[in-house]
Amino acid sequence: MSGLEVVQVRYGERVTTKSAVLHDYASYGLPDGDLRMDYNFWVLRDGSRTMLLDTGYDIGARDWLGEQPVIPTADALALLGIDPLDVSTVITSHFHYDHIGHLGLFRNAEVVAGVAEYDYWFGKWHRAELDGEFATAGHLEAVRLAEREGRLKLVSEETEVSPGVTVHPVGGHSPGELLTVVEERLIMAADAAHFYEQIENEWPFFAFTDLGEMRRALTFINRLAAETGATVIPGHDGRVRDRFPALAGPAAGVATVLG
Ligand SMILES: [Zn+2]
Structure with a gap:
């Protein structure tokens, strides 16, 4: 049985609609409806390691799409008994603001990212093309600092980044x-699949850099789940909290135990 506890932390939320966030939803001929969209990061930990998947961002400083703050990342970590300086690894699913906004808190962590993600965003930054994008120079500064300090690990293929924790570059939503995948029992989709509907129907999200790649990523998720029996966790679906228990203790209101 696994040593790693996987906890989802909801730092923000908003309500959106299927037609607003699912690509070409009208073409399915189905009624519209609300979707509870959570903004999460995830803690992976056992007796010797504390790792994060993504970091959240400061909604109070700027809500990009009408996000409502639930708890600042630093406060959530305190409730979980985690000192950011003790986090050994931060996996960045991609470099959008809501995933790497607080990367700078984790000054000792190895930062894992897709090489395609790095190339895409640093290329945009160098060409002064970040205006109106889903990441700012400030966000990318934290990546650059990790690189300067020798803490950046860029991956281009399936890579085990810590025992039992494997990342798979899939692209689609963002290039990298x-x-x-945690111990072949949890597939943390992050923004390769925001909502359960996307996994069940292989429906793309409205925001992508490569639509074909996004469709292939959804197919890959389902194939991996079928092969391993792993449970898929969509990155932004409020219903994850209905399907898994709250973490006991002071973080119960914001933390959900996935396994
Ligand atoms: Zn996101």
């Missing part, structure tokens, strides 16, 4: 989007 990573899936994270």
Whole structure:
């Protein structure tokens, strides 16, 4: 049985609609409806390691799409008994603001990212093309600092980044989007699949850099789940909290135990 506990932390939320966030939803001929969209990061830990998948961002400083703050990342970590300086690894699913906004808190961590993600965003930064994008120079500064300090690990293929934790570059939503698989029992889709509907129907999200790649990523998720029996966790679906228990203790209101 596994040593790693996987905890989802909801730091923000908003309500959206299927037609607003699912690509070409009208073409399915189905009624519209609300979707509870959670903004999460994830803690993977055992007796000797504390790792994060993504970091959240400061909603109070700027809500990009009407996100409502639930708890600042630093406060959530305190409730979980985690000192950011003790986090050994931060896997970045991709470099969008809501995933790497607080990367700078984790000054000692190895930062894992897709090489395609790095190339895409640093290329945009160098060409002064970040205006109106889903990441700012400030966000990328934290990546660059990790690189300067020798803490950046760029991956281009399936890679075990810590025992039992494997990342798979899939792209689609963003060029270097990573899936994270924990001990072949949890597939952390992050933004390769925001919502359960996308996994069940292989429906793309409205925001992508490569639509074909996004469709292939959804097919890959389902194939991996079928082969391993792993449970898929969509990255932004409020219903994850209905399907898994709250973490006991002071973080119960924001933390959900996935396994
Ligand atoms: Zn996201």
